[in-house]
Amino acid sequence: MAKTSKAASSSVAGSEAPALRYCSQPIQHPRQFDPAVDALRSRAILAGGKKWVNGTQLAFCCYKGNDAVPASWKGKASDIEEVRQAFRKWFDLGIGISFKELARPEDATIRIGFDPAGGSWSYVGRDNLNIRDPFQRTMNFGWALDTPYGRDTALHEIGHALGLEHEHQNPFAGIAWDSDAVRRYFQGPPNNWDTQTIDWNILRKISPAEVKGTNWDPNSVMEYAFGPGLIVEPAAYRAGLQPRGGLSAADKAWIVESYPGAGPANVVPTLEVGLSQKLAIKAGETRVFDFTPRRTRTYSIATFGSADTLMVLFEVRTAGNVQIAGDDDSGTDRNAKIDMRLISGRRYQIGIRLYYAQMAAETAVMVW
Incomplete structure (x- = not known):
């Protein structure tokens, strides 16, 4: 109440x-x-x-x-x-x-x-x-x-x-x-x-x-x-x-x-296979990345650096995002990672919330 x-x-x-x-x-x-x-x-x-x-x-x-x-x-x-x-x-x-x-x-x-x-x-x-x-x-x-x-x-x-x-x-x-x-x-x-x-x-x-x-x-x-x-x-x-x-x-x-909304300051960057991108966010903040696979196969998506994160994988559909996978590595000495078969031509988004990082500037995400 x-x-x-x-x-x-x-x-x-x-x-x-x-x-x-x-x-x-x-x-x-x-x-x-x-x-x-x-x-x-x-x-x-x-x-x-x-x-x-x-x-x-x-x-x-x-x-x-x-x-x-x-x-x-x-x-x-x-x-x-x-x-x-x-x-x-x-x-x-x-x-x-x-x-x-x-x-x-x-x-x-x-x-x-x-x-x-x-x-x-x-x-x-x-x-x-x-x-x-x-x-x-x-x-x-x-x-x-x-x-x-x-x-x-x-x-x-x-x-x-x-x-x-x-x-x-x-x-x-x-x-x-x-x-x-x-x-x-x-x-x-x-x-x-x-x-x-x-x-x-x-x-x-x-x-x-x-x-x-x-x-x-x-x-x-x-x-x-x-x-x-x-x-x-x-x-x-x-x-x-x-x-x-x-x-x-x-x-x-x-x-x-x-939960900052879309706007000029919140442009969604695109992930490319084999190229890491820095998270560039502070503790408590979220960043979203786009990914559209060119081939249908199993992909790995992971964070890098000494950090605690929540990572969620969405499939972008006309009716809205559908969560299809997620990993929370907080409180553990590992990085968040998702392995999943993704379909060529479909659009996906990876949302990452940073809980904590020893060096925020050294945390990154990559798909391969």
């Missing part, structure tokens, strides 16, 4: 109005690194580990109709339309990834349910790839989306799918909680959360490596609205926190920085 409308702003702790339901993120186990991976390197990997590679087309499917899932998961037409509109608002910022709605859940990366009993939640970024079962949700909406509060909820959950965490858990926010008051409030109706869920979604501070910047944005679509008596510091929010609604300026800046 992101935030309330003005009409609902009294529906929080300490109010006589009905309490709000909030986004309840699935609890995930933090990634563990080999002791040989130093702190600077692991921090860099965590900072970009959940972000997608530019050029990705995220396929989503809303459960409906004859899908073989519980009836409660299936969405109403009005809610499904709000989901479409929320995806469009993120995409219309001019980002370097796209979205496509598919009819079959088995073809989609993001599978969306509408179970009122399940609350609202989404897996974060590339964590969605760990949920392989086509009849297992990666996102759920637990209340109507055709209200100001619901529309912000849709933007919020899609923000998670893009790699954004809860803003109030930003370690730079300086929030000190009245922990007992927080637990009493969220253990009560309508959320009825257990202690683990409260700690994970409210009280836990996200690692500095995983947040979008060094400043807290209380107006982010990823921020909860809180009533009086929950926040001790900053003092300005002891009486409650009420974000403005919609995507904030910082939300827009983060998404464009993380």
Whole structure:
């Protein structure tokens, strides 16, 4: 859940109005690194580990109709339309990834349910790839989306799918909680959360490596609205926190920085067989390369240099990019490599996100 409308702003702790339901993120186990991976390197990997590679087309499917899932998961037409509109608002910022709605859940990366009993939640970024079962949700909406509060909820959950965490858990926010008051409030109706869920979604501070910047944005679509008596510091929010609604300026800046769109400064270079090209990007950045093979055969595509990278191979089709292979070498002493049979005359793209490099100027990619 992101935030309330003005009409609902009294529906929080300490109010006589009905309490709000909030986004309840699935609890995930933090990634563990080999002791040989130093702190600077692991921090860099965590900072970009959940972000997608530019050029990705995220396929989503809303459960409906004859899908073989519980009836409660299936969405109403009005809610499904709000989901479409929320995806469009993120995409219309001019980002370097796209979205496509598919009819079959088995073809989609993001599978969306509408179970009122399940609350609202989404897996974060590339964590969605760990949920392989086509009849297992990666996102759920637990209340109507055709209200100001619901529309912000849709933007919020899609923000998670893009790699954004809860803003109030930003370690730079300086929030000190009245922990007992927080637990009493969220253990009560309508959320009825257990202690683990409260700690994970409210009280836990996200690692500095995983947040979008060094400043807290209380107006982010990823921020909860809180009533009086929950926040001790900053003092300005002891009486409650009420974000403005919609995507904030910082939300827009983060998404464009993380997924820069096409433009004069983002020309896609072409790879030639046997010729390496420098990545020429900083940690956390992505670069995309074109490749059109002249012969049908098995090709090797690999990175070079002491670097941690995520490399994804897409086939470029009229309907959008389709991921056909990928390799993530982060935290290991090897380079990302893909071996695949490619078809003469077809167009492919290689997207690479650099997590960390000992010498960024010495990292490169080559196809042979």
